[in-house]
Amino acid sequence: MLAVGSWITRQVPELNLPIVPERQVLAWFDPPTAPDDFAVDTCPVFICEHQLGRSVYGFPRLTTGVKASIFHDGEPIADPDSYRRAVDPAEIRQLQESLGSFIPALAHAPVRASMTCLFTNTPDARFIIDRHPAFPQVVISSPCSGHGFKFASAVGEANADLVTGATSRTDLSPFAVGRFGAATVAREGPRADGLVPQHRDSERDSS
Numbered sequence: 001m002l003a004v005g006s007w008i009t010r011q012v013p014e015l016n017l018p019i020v021p022e023r024q025v026l027a028w029f030d031p032p033t034a035p036d037d038f039a040v041d042t043c044p045v046f047i048c049e050h051q052l053g054r055s056v057y058g059f060p061r062l063t064t065g066v067k068a069s070i071f072h073d074g075e076p077i078a079d080p081d082s083y084r085r086a087v088d089p090a091e092i093r094q095l096q097e098s099l100g101s102f103i104p105a106l107a108h109a110p111v112r113a114s115m116t117c118l119f120t121n122t123p124d125a126r127f128i129i130d131r132h133p134a135f136p137q138v139v140i141s142s143p144c145s146g147h148g149f150k151f152a153s154a155v156g157e158a159n160a161d162l163v164t165g166a167t168s169r170t171d172l173s174p175f176a177v178g179r180f181g182a183a184t185v186a187r188e189g190p191r192a193d194g195l196v197p198q199h200r201d202s203e204r205d206s207s
């Protein structure tokens, strides 16, 4: 099971996966609590397209504060081991300006913390959940493109079905590796590390 997020291209270079890791900036705010407009039973998870094609999103108050971020606003990164983790104050100001147009109470609230994370983007913004085309005993699962976390339980079920050979409870065809034209590349020969491709039983029967 390869569930290595932005590191996936390093694990399966032969697939030439068109993945672009993206650096994201997140911040946690401490708006006033009397009244607490951001309490979990009052405030929904929210997302707002505050400019055409640009969205800011956030979550109600948890013990860590009220989290907010600009969706897909980060720079592409080349190496997940050495990207710019520090948050620039200008990036926080940009987030505050984006929040200011529709949640001024949050935009003007004290910033408790900030952090970066990685989104692992595919060209169609969908997951990759599939067997390796040449090594069917290897499952690739890279729930990504910035919405993987919300689907974690469903992705876990899909992973379990693939690993145990059970019939999948979900149609996984939208998440196939082959949609990027990668399968052909994988079958052309052994990897640089000498691993020899195998073929699925169904393919052997038909050849």
Ligand SMILES: Cc1cc2nc3c(=O)[nH]c(=O)nc-3n(C[C@H](O)[C@H](O)[C@H](O)COP(=O)(O)OP(=O)(O)OC[C@H]3O[C@@H](n4cnc5c(N)ncnc54)[C@H](O)[C@@H]3O)c2cc1C
Residues within 6 Å of the ligand: 003, 004, 005, 006, 007, 026, 115, 116, 117, 118, 119, 120, 141, 142, 143, 144, 146, 147, 148, 149, 150
């Ligand atoms: C503060 C923060 C807030 C976030 N908020 C959200 C959010 O609101 N919504 C959302 O969808 N996503 C959010 N994300 C992003 C979210 O973390 C990712 O979308 C999600 O974790 C991706 O899951 P993954 O399992 O594919 O990859 P990852 O969580 O990146 O896990 C990959 C793991 O593989 C390990 N690994 C890599 N190479 C190897 C190797 N060779 N051997 C062994 N292990 C290896 C890595 O160390 C890592 O632990 C946030 C991230 C952070 C840090």
